[in-house]
Amino acid sequence: MSDLFQLKDAIKGYHERNDKNLNVAEVKAEEFFKMRNIYYQKVGFDEKNEAFPKDLFVKIPPKLRAMPDYIAINKEASFIEVKGFNDEFKLKENDLKSYEWWMQVLPVMIYAYDFNKQVAVILPFEDLYRDMKLNNNFATGRYHDNGFRYYVIDWKYLNKFKIYGQK
Numbered sequence: 001m002s003d004l005f006q007l008k009d010a011i012k013g014y015h016e017r018n019d020k021n022l023n024v025a026e027v028k029a030e031e032f033f034k035m036r037n038i039y040y041q042k043v044g045f046d047e048k049n050e051a052f053p054k055d056l057f058v059k060i061p062p063k064l065r066a067m068p069d070y071i072a073i074n075k076e077a078s079f080i081e082v083k084g085f086n087d088e089f090k091l092k093e094n095d096l097k098s099y100e101w102w103m104q105v106l107p108v109m110i111y112a113y114d115f116n117k118q119v120a121v122i123l124p125f126e127d128l129y130r131d132m133k134l135n136n137n138f139a140t141g142r143y144h145d146n147g148f149r150y151y152v153i154d155w156k157y158l159n160k161f162k163i164y165g166q167k
Contacts, residue, residue, distance in 0.1 A: 025084030025113040026069060028120060032111065032164065033072060040080070044069040066098030068108055078107045081125070086116050089158065090141070090150040096132070099125050112158070119165035121158045128153065 023046075033040040044067040045052070057065065068079035079102055083089065089112050099108045108125035132138055132151060139152040 023082070023084070024115070025111075026082050028084075028113045029070070029080065029082045029111045032120060033070075036074070038072050038074045040070045040072040042069065043067060043071050043079075044081075062094065063098045063101050066095050066102075068099070068102055071106070072109075076107070078109050079105070081108060081110050083110060083112045085112065085114055087114065087155075089114070089153040091128075091153060092143075093140075093149040093151065096129065096151070100129060103129075112153075117165075119163050121161050121163055123158070123161045131157070 030040065032038075045057075045065065051057070052060070068081040070080040070082070072078055072080045081095075081099065083091070091110075102108050103126060110123050110125055110128065111120055112123065113120045138157075139154070140149055141152065142149050
């Protein structure tokens with residue numbers, strides 16, 4: 001089937017996006033860690049493998065459900081939240097609140113992988129959160145399947161950070 005007729009992940013429902021057994025963005029993040037000799041350990045929930053049934057998962061407190069994906073140790077320990085996207089990076093408002101809470105434990109970094117450009121950006125969540133609160137100039141929208149509000153972090157903003165991979 002041609003790409004023209006394939007449904008983009010951004011407009012698919014949760015189960016359609018997560019019906020594969022592989023989280024490619026996490027694979028890319030782990031390749032990044034290995035290439036740079038960064039020790040990492042998976043800590044968050046895995047929606048692809050051995051996922052909780054949805055009716056049980058919702059019983060877990062929201063902050064734990066939004067636990068960052070990894071702890072990585074380079075010069076210091078940090079939580080790493082891995083996000084994959086196609087051209088437009090979206091971050092749920094609910095996740096922002098959880099990451100703000102997790103920042104009290106360790107710094108939170110976001111590894112954002114753009115599948116179309118085949119590049120990654122690593123940005124400190126604290127910087128993103130500060131910029132969102134101070135500038136309040138990020139576009140917003142709502143997911144069609146669950147109504148959750150999200151912020152669009154565009155490439156104009158992402159280009160402020162170091163880009164890893166092909167360009």
